[in-house]
Amino acid sequence: xxxxxxxxxxxxxxxxxxxxxxxxxxxxxxxxxxxxxxxxxxxxxxxxxxxxxxxxxxxxxxxx
Amino acid sequence: xxxxxxxxxxxxxxxxxxxxxxxxxxxxxxxxxxxxxxxxxxxxxxxxxxxxxxxxxxxxxxxx
DNA sequence: CGAGCTATGTATAAGTA
DNA sequence: TTACTTATACATAGCTC
Numbered sequence: 001x002x003x004x005x006x007x008x009x010x011x012x013x014x015x016x017x018x019x020x021x022x023x024x025x026x027x028x029x030x031x032x033x034x035x036x037x038x039x040x041x042x043x044x045x046x047x048x049x050x051x052x053x054x055x056x057x058x059x060x061x062x063x064x
Numbered sequence: 065x066x067x068x069x070x071x072x073x074x075x076x077x078x079x080x081x082x083x084x085x086x087x088x089x090x091x092x093x094x095x096x097x098x099x100x101x102x103x104x105x106x107x108x109x110x111x112x113x114x115x116x117x118x119x120x121x122x123x124x125x126x127x128x
Numbered sequence: 129c130g131a132g133c134t135a136t137g138t139a140t141a142a143g144t145a
Numbered sequence: 146t147t148a149c150t151t152a153t154a155c156a157t158a159g160c161t162c
Contacts, residue, residue, distance in 0.1 A: 002143040003152030023105035030097050041087035044114040052106040066160040067134030
């Protein structure tokens with residue numbers, strides 16, 4: 001019923017809806033990886049993302 | 065000879081050598097994902113990482 | 129430290145609802 | 146859209162050089 005994943009080319013996704021869905025999914029994945037890297041490797045990580053519509057998302061590791 | 069991968073917990077890797085190797089591998093993966101997100105979704109992304117030893121790595125999307 | 133290798137874990141492209 | 150499902154692409158832990 002689902003799951004026919006194909007490889008995709010790394011270039012701007014034309015379809016707006018698809019692009020937004022992909023943005024949400026990959027953004028979460030990216031932030032998760034960023035946090036994992038900081039924890040696993042005791043590194044400091046700062047990440048800032050602006051969506052195409054200007055919405056801000058950010059992460060910063062902190063050892064206070 | 066190789067490939068007996070186990071799942072790992074997300075907490076600081078104690079062994080220094082292992083931590084550094086993981087840092088190198090995951091850092092590359094993270095930067096790759098960051099670039100892909102910026103391209104695929106037309107987003108602006110800024111990423112800065114300091115290794116535990118203070119080495120800097122950074123990426124910034126640019127539509128200039 | 130970096131460069132393969134490979135088994136596995138994980139992320140995610142498409143579909144469905 | 147927003148969530149959930151699932152097949153599959155991709156990332157990567159553990160080794161070996």
